[in-house]
Amino acid sequence: MTDKNIQLAIQVVPLERNGNVYEQIDAAIEVIQQSGVEYMITPMETVMQGPYEKLQVVAREAQEALVDAGCNEFLVNIKMHIRTDRDVTMEEKRLDR
Template sequence: MTDKNIQLAIQVVPLTRDDKVYEKIDAAIEVIQNSGVEYVITPMETVMKGPYDKLQEVARAAQQAVIDAGCEEMLVNIKMHIRTKSDVTMEEKRLDR
């Protein structure tokens, strides 16, 4: 795809009736935190920056963590910003820059 850094935003929505929804989301966030990639957690999604293949790997692992936490069904929304000639940065999208 590209050897430049991209951004990948992931939102995992566990479809469960138990009262441990946030524990399942936290399992996904923990994978991201331990992945070594730059990330920002927002109220609606987590945005990561890094190489395309690495971010795909982290996204898959985050989904697996939710399954391992006992979730049988989830919605996953992924958005990517990809450039072929330069890195995508977090700073360029910030309003307070």
């Protein structure tokens, strides 16, 4: 797709109420934290920055972590900001820069 860094925001929403929903979400976040990509956790989603292919893998592994944590049904919302001519950075979007 592109060799530039992109941003991918992922939100996972468990739909079942068996087990601890926050523990299931935390399992997905832990995958992101262990991935080595730059990320920012917000109240509604986690934003990652890095190469397109790497972020696709991390997003899939985060979903698999939900299943491993006992979640059988969930929603996944993904947003991506992609440029082909230069990197997308978190710094450029910060209001306090």
